[in-house]
Amino acid sequence: MDERTWSAAEIATIVEQGMFRDAAEEEILMAAALCIDKASRPDLSGLTSLAVMTDPTKATDLLRENGLVQVDGLLKPDTVSTLLAHITKCLVDARSAAEETLQGQRFFANVRQPVNSAGDQVRCDLKLELLPPVVAAVTEALAPLKAVHIATLGATAELFELGALVSDPSALRQCVHADTGYTSEPIACSTFIALQDIDEDMGPTVFIPNTHQEYEAHVALQAREPTPGSYSSMTNRERLLQGSPNHVAALASGDAIMFDSRVLHCGTANTSIRRRVIFYFSFRAKGGELGQRAAEATPTGTLLEGATWGTSLLGTKEHT
Numbered sequence: 565m566d567e568r569t570w571s572a573a574e575i576a577t578i579v580e581q582g583m584f585r586d587a588a589e590e591e592i593l594m595a596a597a598l599c600i601d602k603a604s605r606p607d608l609s610g611l612t613s614l615a616v617m618t619d620p621t622k623a624t625d626l627l628r629e630n631g632l633v634q635v636d637g638l639l640k641p642d643t644v645s646t647l648l649a650h651i652t653k654c655l656v657d658a659r660s661a662a663e664e665t666l667q668g669q670r671f672f673a674n675v676r677q678p679v680n681s682a683g684d685q686v687r688c689d690l691k692l693e694l695l696p697p698v699v700a701a702v703t704e705a706l707a708p709l710k711a712v713h714i715a716t717l718g719a720t721a722e723l724f725e726l727g728a729l730v731s732d733p734s735a736l737r738q739c740v741h742a743d744t745g746y747t748s749e750p751i752a753c754s755t756f757i758a759l760q761d762i763d764e765d766m767g768p769t770v771f772i773p774n775t776h777q778e779y780e781a782h783v784a785l786q787a788r789e790p791t792p793g794s795y796s797s798m799t800n801r802e803r804l805l806q807g808s809p810n811h812v813a814a815l816a817s818g819d820a821i822m823f824d825s826r827v828l829h830c831g832t833a834n835t836s837i838r839r840r841v842i843f844y845f846s847f848r849a850k851g852g853e854l855g856q857r858a859a860e861a862t863p864t865g866t867l868l869e870g871a872t873w874g875t876s877l878l879g880t881k882e883h884t
């Protein structure tokens with residue numbers, strides 16, 4: 565993310581736009597956080613897919629410690645280009661089917677900040693079926709990541725989200741959020757895979773490492789008023805966003821970030837002239853105490869009804 569300075573006029577315009585105020589304010593606070601003590605930042609450089617395949621321990625440890633781990637070259641260029649072409653076609657088909665049937669939720673999941681300042685739909689979360697290009701990509705990605713999922717969520721973890729996050733030029737920044745609220749143990753993990761190089765102006769996802777384990781960070785994000793009795797006028801939320809190093813996931817095509825659903829993150833503004841497509845899947849714990857918590861705390865998920873393949877992590881069966 566650019567360490568850009570905002571003029572008073574720019575800020576006033578954004579603030580006038582009411583619904584975008586929080587996200588714009590968060591961007592200012594987090595841009596300032598980029599300047600803070602670099603020494604305190606976790607090491608977030610990517611591991612190669614081969615390194616994770618050979619020894620998943622380091623990736624598992626990084627995921628546990630930082631709430632995210634980057635894996636470079638998770639998908640091969642051919643897999644990426646086949647999948648991107650497939651998703652591009654699915655998006656066109658889904659848009660017209662949604663218009664025809666007036667049942668957008670069958671094809672698209674809810675997404676934060678779907679429209680730009682002119683009200684155009686420029687960000688969406690497209691649900692994907694387990695068709696061959698998708699199955700090939702999940703299978704390739706799980707070759708190194710299966711062991712990391714098992715170590716984090718147990719061997720009975722199940723697929724519950726599958727889709728593509730598409731952000732077109734002029735998409736606005738999302739508000740910082742976690743996909744699930746605070747729990748003491750991990751209950752779900754998502755993997756975001758770049759289907760083209762994501763430059764900083766294409767709206768990369770920004771993460772706040774370590775917040776997956778911080779109950780205070782989850783509470784602070786909700787705090788809009790100065791803390792009672794506090795000597796400073798800063799809210800805990802402002803302190804959190806300005807005081808925490810953040811990680812801008814400007815990924816190369818085929819690179820991925822696997823993250824704990826509790827870690828704070830958001831999609832940023834796409835100020836470029838290029839579409840950004842991220843393929844993603846999420847697994848959640850199933851069975852036992854972790855599974856019970858996951859069932860209570862995870863959202864419905866974006867898995868299409870009728871997906872019959874590979875919904876269990878160990879059940880990487882043939883496509884039926």
Ligand SMILES: O=C(O)CCC(=O)C(=O)O
Binds near residue numbers: 768
């Ligand atoms: O698009 C992105 O980069 C992140 C999307 C996201 O976190 C969400 O929609 O919940």
